Structure formats: structure tokens, C-alpha cells
Amino acid sequence: MFNVHEVPTISYKLLDTNPSWWRRRTTLERTLTLISIVALIAVAALVIALVSVVLSDKHHEVLELPGTAEALGAPPATHIISKHPDIETNEVTSKKDDICLTSECVHTASNVLEALDTSVEPCDDFYNFACGSFLKNTNIPDEKTQVNTFSVIGDKLQIQLKQLITEEPSETVAKPFKLANKLYKACMNKTLIEQKGTQPIVEIAEKLGGWPVIKGDAWDENSWTWQDSVKNFRKYGFSMDYILDFSVGIDLKNSTRRVIDLDQAAIGVSREYLVKGLEDKIVRAYYDYMVDMAVLFGAERTRAVNELRESLQFEIDLANISLPNEKRRNSSALYNPMTIADIQTKYPYVSWLNYINALLPEGLDVDENEIVIVSVPTFFEALGDLIKRTPKRAIANYVMWRIHGFSAFFLTEELRKRQLQYSTVLSGRQEQEPRWKECVDITSGSLPIAVGALYVRKHFQEDDKSKALEMVNGIREEFEKILKEVSWMDEKTREAALNKLHRMTTHIGYPDEIMKDSKLEEYYKDLDIDPDNYLPSILKMSVFGTNYSFNKLRKPFNKTDWLNHAKPAVVNAYYSSIENSIQFPAGILQEKFFSADRPKYMNYGAIGYVIGHEITHGFDDQGRQFDSDGNLVDWWQENTKKAYLEKARCIIEQYGNYTEVLTGLKLNGINTQGENIADNGGIKESYLAYKKWAEKNGPEPRLPGLPYSPQQMFWISAAQTWCSVYRAETLKMRITTGVHSPAEFRVLGPISNMRDFSKDFNCPEGTRMNPIKKCEVW
Numbered sequence: 001m002f003n004v005h006e007v008p009t010i011s012y013k014l015l016d017t018n019p020s021w022w023r024r025r026t027t028l029e030r031t032l033t034l035i036s037i038v039a040l041i042a043v044a045a046l047v048i049a050l051v052s053v054v055l056s057d058k059h060h061e062v063l064e065l066p067g068t069a070e071a072l073g074a075p076p077a078t079h080i081i082s083k084h085p086d087i088e089t090n091e092v093t094s095k096k097d098d099i100c101l102t103s104e105c106v107h108t109a110s111n112v113l114e115a116l117d118t119s120v121e122p123c124d125d126f127y128n129f130a131c132g133s134f135l136k137n138t139n140i141p142d143e144k145t146q147v148n149t150f151s152v153i154g155d156k157l158q159i160q161l162k163q164l165i166t167e168e169p170s171e172t173v174a175k176p177f178k179l180a181n182k183l184y185k186a187c188m189n190k191t192l193i194e195q196k197g198t199q200p201i202v203e204i205a206e207k208l209g210g211w212p213v214i215k216g217d218a219w220d221e222n223s224w225t226w227q228d229s230v231k232n233f234r235k236y237g238f239s240m241d242y243i244l245d246f247s248v249g250i251d252l253k254n255s256t257r258r259v260i261d262l263d264q265a266a267i268g269v270s271r272e273y274l275v276k277g278l279e280d281k282i283v284r285a286y287y288d289y290m291v292d293m294a295v296l297f298g299a300e301r302t303r304a305v306n307e308l309r310e311s312l313q314f315e316i317d318l319a320n321i322s323l324p325n326e327k328r329r330n331s332s333a334l335y336n337p338m339t340i341a342d343i344q345t346k347y348p349y350v351s352w353l354n355y356i357n358a359l360l361p362e363g364l365d366v367d368e369n370e371i372v373i374v375s376v377p378t379f380f381e382a383l384g385d386l387i388k389r390t391p392k393r394a395i396a397n398y399v400m401w402r403i404h405g406f407s408a409f410f411l412t413e414e415l416r417k418r419q420l421q422y423s424t425v426l427s428g429r430q431e432q433e434p435r436w437k438e439c440v441d442i443t444s445g446s447l448p449i450a451v452g453a454l455y456v457r458k459h460f461q462e463d464d465k466s467k468a469l470e471m472v473n474g475i476r477e478e479f480e481k482i483l484k485e486v487s488w489m490d491e492k493t494r495e496a497a498l499n500k501l502h503r504m505t506t507h508i509g510y511p512d513e514i515m516k517d518s519k520l521e522e523y524y525k526d527l528d529i530d531p532d533n534y535l536p537s538i539l540k541m542s543v544f545g546t547n548y549s550f551n552k553l554r555k556p557f558n559k560t561d562w563l564n565h566a567k568p569a570v571v572n573a574y575y576s577s578i579e580n581s582i583q584f585p586a587g588i589l590q591e592k593f594f595s596a597d598r599p600k601y602m603n604y605g606a607i608g609y610v611i612g613h614e615i616t617h618g619f620d621d622q623g624r625q626f627d628s629d630g631n632l633v634d635w636w637q638e639n640t641k642k643a644y645l646e647k648a649r650c651i652i653e654q655y656g657n658y659t660e661v662l663t664g665l666k667l668n669g670i671n672t673q674g675e676n677i678a679d680n681g682g683i684k685e686s687y688l689a690y691k692k693w694a695e696k697n698g699p700e701p702r703l704p705g706l707p708y709s710p711q712q713m714f715w716i717s718a719a720q721t722w723c724s725v726y727r728a729e730t731l732k733m734r735i736t737t738g739v740h741s742p743a744e745f746r747v748l749g750p751i752s753n754m755r756d757f758s759k760d761f762n763c764p765e766g767t768r769m770n771p772i773k774k775c776e777v778w
């Protein structure tokens with residue numbers, strides 16, 4: 001994961017509330033869930049995490065969370081003059097007076113200059129040196145939570161997608177493209193949505209016995225059980241995971257096979273906040289939001305205040321019995337296979353066989369010998385008592401709140417305004433996105449394969465694929481050298497590591513199948529969308545996605561299935577530990593990340609860093625738990641493992657000691673270690689690969705107005721890829737709940753560990769960018 005898009009939860013950028021849960025959902029589900037949770041907050045986020053629809057891969061790493069996109073318009077017009085760096089560098093590869101003056105070079109140079117702040121000493125603060133002017137001159141529009149490279153490209157992508165989606169499809173156009181057009185129309189028809197009001201959800205809620213806080217004394221407690229409510233939610237297309245999380249995933253120890261997975265609940269606010277209770281500002285805002293929404297849906301205020309206090313307590317208790325993210329990084333600890341008969345004995349408060357068979361699609365039945373994976377046994381041990389001591393009415397109020405909160409996003413302006421107010425507390429965003437942008441995001445997030453097909457057919461240059469692949473191969477070779485050379489590995493572990501690297505598969509751009517209408521039609525054949533019914537269409541897509549994913553239970557998991565790599569219209573990149581694969585969708589192979597027509601040092605600093613990052617994920621604290629086949633197998637010799645954990649500890653402590661200035665918060669070294677290890681390895685591999693490339697191909701010219709050597713430009717390009725401005729609220733959310741360090745530290749962390757950087761900029765030992773103590777895993 002690189003950057004942008006990873007967040008699931010509420011905010012956008014950064015946070016994943018419950019990351020592993022999130023990662024395991026199907027794309028569609030994720031999309032929907034995100035929406036609900038995030039609601040207005042980050043519609044764009046939805047789009048982002050499109051990891052894999054079919055895949056249900058909880059072990060999929062994203063580069064970044066999705067942020068929002070935002071068009072910067074014209075870049076700041078300052079700083080065209082750059083003073084020469086007073087650093088003499090070893091110019092191995094650059095011919096001093098050779099300057100590239102092609103239009104692409106001029107354009108690139110101008111972008112670099114616009115962000116650079118040469119008044120900052122590079123050895124003191126390289127992030128501010130590379131990004132200072134960008135930070136000073138970038139204004140975050142009211143409807144956004146951050147502005148960065150990802151969001152800028154995302155904005156451009158939105159415009160391209162809008163044109164493709166809104167083009168009136170002719171009769172003969174394949175069905176998937178018509179679906180996209182219909183969904184967009186359903187989303188855009190605000191008049192019709194207002195006319196229908198709350199009726200679309202009220203109708204369903206009635207069938208489920210109603211929302212107690214609204215029904216008052218007329219609510220029939222006796223005919224309601226939480227287990228029935230889950231079954232109904234499944235049927236109607238809502239999440240099944242509000243009390244406990246149920247999914248069909250991949251068997252981590254035999255990743256050709258699928259298996260049922262039970263996990264802790266998918267709560268509405270990150271655990272980190274919820275466990276603080278009502279003292280916390282965000283929990284308070286969540287509670288107020290819940291009450292106000294209930295009132296808007298027809299509840300009497302006093303009753304809402306009282307009853308929802310109890311249901312919030314239930315949610316807080318669910319959070320409290322859940323494992324914190326720090327404890328969810330060890331996949332073996334989360335792998336607890338049990339038969340249904342076992343869990344029936346251990347957790348008798350659910351009729352498991354009945355529960356599971358009701359959620360599985362027709363024609364799929366399990367018996368009590370079926371093995372399920374229980375991720376967090378302690379959660380299930382505590383859940384029975386929690387359910388027993390919580391009044392039924394509080395539980396009903398809670399789950400009905402969740403489906404109303406989810407649905408509101410697809411209903412009236414009045415409801416959505418209140419959602420926005422809540423999302424402002426979470427993310428700092430002040431306004432809704434323009435409707436068309438939201439509708440593009442919903443469409444491409446919900447129908448990523450159809451929209452992705454439209455996108456690459458129109459906008460992707462075929463030969464970019466081979467150029468990107470060349471970079472992947474070069475960077476991979478450098479990682480191979482590192483693996484061969486590190487002193488702390490024993491030969492057996494080294495052998496296994498090399499094998500894993502060799503077997504890592506690469507997916508670039510998009511799969512060829514996406515070019516064939518027949519393939520797309522087959523995938524979407526059971527789905528219909530009614531442009532006159534927005535929420536019902538959303539729910540239908542959700543049922544479709546759930547059916548699709550659950551129906552795979554008995555089918556082998558095909559690691560190269562094109563459907564798992566068919567969401568090209570996203571600005572992100574991935575590593576999947578169960579596939580042992582890296583993926584670079586078409587959406588990231590452009591603009592600041594990659595261009596075939598500019599000096600290679602720019603590409604190696606930008607997309608090269610990303611490529612190295614994804615490769616290194618295969619060997620971060622989580623990725624290293626999986627072998628070359630994507631199975632959860634410990635292939636590490638004891639001493640080497642110890643040495644690794646020691647090295648990882650250095651990274652944990654380095655980042656754990658960084659304090660972010662705007663929020664005053666310290667980073668979470670444990671939760672961010674995987675990303676940080678990937679960042680450190682990634683930038684190094686890419687740097688070495690560029691050096692190698694330059695040795696082979698000769699020196700590259702400079703860019704006009706930029707008196708820096710190619711190596712220096714590599715670092716500047718790498719740093720500028722991360723130039724980001726965040727709203728304080730968003731940053732806080734990212735630091736508290738996210739797995740990615742804030743952008744600044746994705747530059748400062750790796751750079752201050754790299755001797756080559758200090759050499760290239762002549763940074764004296766002891767300066768901030770060249771500390772004596774350095775961390776290095778790879």
C-alpha cells in the first residue's frame with residue numbers, strides 16, 4: 001500500500017478501523033461498508049480499497065489509503081528561481097552541461113520547482129526542502145481532507161471516468177457498461193431521491209420489525225432475535241458483521257482452498273476511539289450523530305438519547321472485547337481452525353450450523369464437521385456474556401442504527417447534511433464533494449471491473465506495460481542482491497527468501513481479459529441496476545457481491561484469476577501475501593509516478609519507490625509469515641528470525657519516537673512497521689536499480705533550472721511523490737488508526753536511514769537527515 005487509498009474507515013485517508021477485517025471483504029462489500037461508515041466522509045475512500053472483489057484477501061497490502069482527490073488547479077507560481085545547492089556531489093553519472101529541453105522535461109522541471117523550497121537545508125529537513133513550497137501554497141478545498149500526488153491524479157481520473165460513464169450507451173453496448181451508466185444516473189437523480197425520502201429504508205426496516213427507538217412501545221421484543229436480524233441483513237444486502245464478522249476467505253495454511261472465517265465485529269468507529277468512551281470527542285460526536293439521525297428518521301428525542309446511549313455502550317463493549325490492531329499482525333495467532341461442532345460447544349450462544357447455513361447461498365450447505373477459522377477466540381469467549389447482559393432492545397437499536405446510518409448516505413439531503421457534520425468532526429472536511437464526483441466514485445467503486453475496462457480501453461498506453469515491467473525486474477534484482485548479501489541470514493532461510501522473491505508474480509496495468517466484453521458480461525450476468533431506485537440498487541449490488549464471494553467456498557482459489565487484478569482505474573498499488581504477487585494498476589502508472597518521456601531518475605524516485613515498497617511487503621513483519629506459495633508457513637530458522645525481529649524493533653522505535661507537529665501525536669511504531677519496512681526497503685532497492693540502470697545506459701541529462709545531479713534528483717523525486725497537506729482531523733485519524741505513517745515520515749524515515757542519501761547531499765554525520773543511529777531491515 002502505498003499511499004492513498006487505504007483507509008477504510010472513516011476517514012479517509014488514513015484510517016482503517018479494522019484493517020484486517022476490511023481487507024478481507026470483497027470489493028463491493030468494502031465499497032459499501034466504507035460508504036456506510038465513512039459515509040460522507042470519504043466517498044473516495046471507497047473507491048480506493050478496491051482490493052479484490054473476488055478474492056476476499058485479507059492479506060492484501062495497499063500503498064496508501066484512499067484520500068480524496070482534489071484538483072489543485074494551477075500550482076503555486078512561486079519559487080521558479082532555485083538557488084544552487086551548495087553541496088558538491090559526486091557526480092558519477094551526470095554530464096553537467098547536458099540539459100534536457102523537451103517539453104516533457106520542461107514540464108517535469110516546472111513541477112519539481114513548484115514544490116521545492118530551496119531555503120531549507122536538505123540535510124536538516126529533506127521533506128521541507130522537497131515539498132516546502134507545495135506545503136505553503138496548497139490550499140485544501142472545503143470538500144477534501146488532504147491534497148497530495150494521489151489525490152491530484154485521482155481528480156484527473158474522476159474527470160476521465162465521468163466522461164466514460166455518462167456517455168449514453170447505445171443498444172449494442174455490453175451490459176456491464178450499461179450498468180455503470182444506470183448506477184451513475186440513479187446516484188445523480190437527486191429529485192427522485194428526495195421524492196422517495198426515507199421510504200426505501202423504512203420499508204425494509206418495517207419488514208425487520210422496525211427500529212425500536214422509533215417504534216417505541218410498539219416494538220415487539222419477543223419476535224426479534226439478533227441472529228434472525230443478521231440473516232435478514234444478508235438477504236437485504238446489509239452488512240452481516242455488526243456483531244461478529246462472517247466471511248468466506250482463503251485458508252491461510254493452504255491457500256488454494258477457501259474457508260469460512262469468523263472474526264470480531266466490524267464496529268462503526270475505530271476501536272482506538274470507542275474504548276475511550278464518551279469522554280472522547282469523536283465518540284461523543286458519534287453518539288450525537290446517532291441520536292440526531294434517529295430523530296430525523298422519526299424518533300422522539302428523549303427516547304433516542306436514552307435508548308441509544310445503551311446501544312452505544314454495546315458497541316463500546318464490542319470494541320473492548322476486540323483485539324487491538326497491534327495484536328493482529330501475527331497471522332498464526334489469528335489462525336485457529338475449529339469444527340462447527342467445536343465452536344458450538346465453546347460458544348453455545350449462537351446456533352452456529354443454522355446461522356452459517358442461513359448466510360451461505362442456496363445450494364451450499366455445511367455440516368458440523370466443517371472447519372472454520374476463528375480469528376480471535378477471546379472475542380467469542382466474551383461475546384456470549386456481553387450479549388446476555390445487554391438488553392435485547394439495546395442490541396436491536398444498535399444493529400438497526402447501523403443499517404440506517406449506512407442507508408442515509410443514499411437518501412435525502414437532510415440526512416446527508418447531518419452525516420457531513422459528523423464527518424467534519426472525523427476528517428475536518430467542510431463540504432460534500434460535488435455530486436458528480438461522488439457518483440463517479442460510487443460507480444467506479446461498486447463496479448470497478450466495468451469502469452476499469454472503460455478506462456483502460458480509452459486511456460492506457462500499451463507500451464507503458466513493458467516499460468514498467470522493466471523497472472520491476474531491475475528493482476527485483478536489487479532486492480535479490482540484498483537477500484544474497486545480508487549477513488544476518490542463515491543459508492537455509494536465505495534460500496527460502498530467494499525462492500519467494502523469484503516466485504513473486506507481477507500484475508501491471510490490467511489483465512487482457514478486461515478487453516473482452518464476453519468476460520465482463522459473464523461476470524456481471526446476475527446483476528441488475530434500476531436507475532430509479534438508488535438505495536435498492538446499492539443493496540442489490542451488495543447481495544450480488546456477497547453471493548459471488550460466498551459461492552466460491554468450495555472452489556479452489558486461483559492465484560492468477562484475472563478478476564482479482566481487474567480494477568485498473570485506481571491510483572494505488574498492492575502486495576498480496578496469499579498470492580505472493582505485486583500489482584500496479586493502470587491508474588498509478590502515470591503523471592508524477594511514471595512517464596516514459598522524462599529522465600529515469602524521476603521514475604525510479606517515484607513509481608520505483610512504490611514498486612520496491614510492494615516487493616518489500618513480501619518480507620515485512622507480516623509478509624514474511626507467508627511462503628513462496630502464499631501459505632502461512634514459518635520458513636525462518638530460529639536465529640535468523642530473532643535477528644529479523646531485532647531489526648524490526650529498531651524501525652518500531654525509530655518511528656514510534658516521531659512526533660507529528662500539527663497534532664502533537666506520536667506515531668504508532670507497531671501498527672506502521674510493515675509499511676515502514678516496505679518504505680525503507682523500497683527506496684533503497686529503487687535507488688540501487690537506478691544506479692545500475694545509469695551505469696549501463698550512461699549519464700542522464702539534468703532538468704532545466706534544477707542544478708542537481710541525477711542521484712540528487714532521484715531523492716527529490718522520491719520525496720516529492722509524498723508531498724501532502726492534511727487537515728488536522730484527518731491526520732489525527734491517520735496516526736491513531738492507520739497503518740501508514742504520515743507522508744512526511746515516509747520521506748524522513750527512510751532517508752535518514754540511507755547512507756547513500758547522505759553521501760549524495762554531503763550531509764555531515766549528526767545532522768537530522770544523517771543520524772548516527774540508523775535502522776535497516778533490508
Ligand SMILES: *[C@@H]1O[C@H](CO)[C@@H](O)[C@H](O)[C@H]1NC(C)=O
Binds near residue numbers: 192
Ligand atoms: C429522475 O427520475 C425520474 C423518474 O424516473 C425521471 O423522470 C427523470 O428524468 C430523472 N431525472 C434525471 C435528471 O435523470
Ligand SMILES: *[C@@H]1O[C@H](CO)[C@@H](O)[C@H](O)[C@H]1NC(C)=O
Binds near residue numbers: 254256257
Ligand atoms: C490443500 O487443499 C487441497 C484441496 O482441499 C488438498 O487437496 C491438499 O491436499 C491440501 N494441501 C495441504 C498441504 O494440506
Ligand SMILES: *[C@@H]1O[C@H](CO)[C@@H](O)[C@H](O)[C@H]1NC(C)=O
Binds near residue numbers: 275316317
Ligand atoms: C473493558 O473491559 C475491561 C475488562 O472487562 C474493563 O475493566 C474495562 O473497564 C472495559 N473498558 C471499557 C471502556 O468499557
Ligand SMILES: *[C@@H]1O[C@H](CO)[C@@H](O)[C@H](O)[C@H]1NC(C)=O
Binds near residue numbers: 330332
Ligand atoms: C505469533 O503467534 C504464534 C502463535 O500464537 C507464536 O507462537 C509466535 O511466537 C508469534 N510470533 C511472533 C513473531 O510474535
Ligand SMILES: *[C@@H]1O[C@H](CO)[C@@H](O)[C@H](O)[C@H]1NC(C)=O
Binds near residue numbers: 360526527540543547
Ligand atoms: C443471491 O443468491 C440468492 C440465493 O442464495 C438468490 O436468491 C439471489 O437472487 C441472489 N442475488 C443476486 C443479486 O445475485
Ligand SMILES: *[C@@H]1O[C@H](CO)[C@@H](O)[C@H](O)[C@H]1NC(C)=O
Binds near residue numbers: 558559563
Ligand atoms: C486461473 O486464472 C487464469 C487467468 O484468469 C486462467 O487463465 C487460468 O486458466 C485459471 N486457472 C484455473 C486452474 O482455473
Ligand SMILES: *[C@@H]1O[C@H](CO)[C@@H](O)[C@H](O)[C@H]1NC(C)=O
Binds near residue numbers: 652655669
Ligand atoms: C523511543 O526510542 C527509545 C530508544 O531508542 C526506545 O526505548 C523507546 O521504546 C522508543 N519509543 C517508542 C514509543 O517506540
Ligand SMILES: [Zn+2]
Binds near residue numbers: 062675
Ligand atoms: Zn504498503
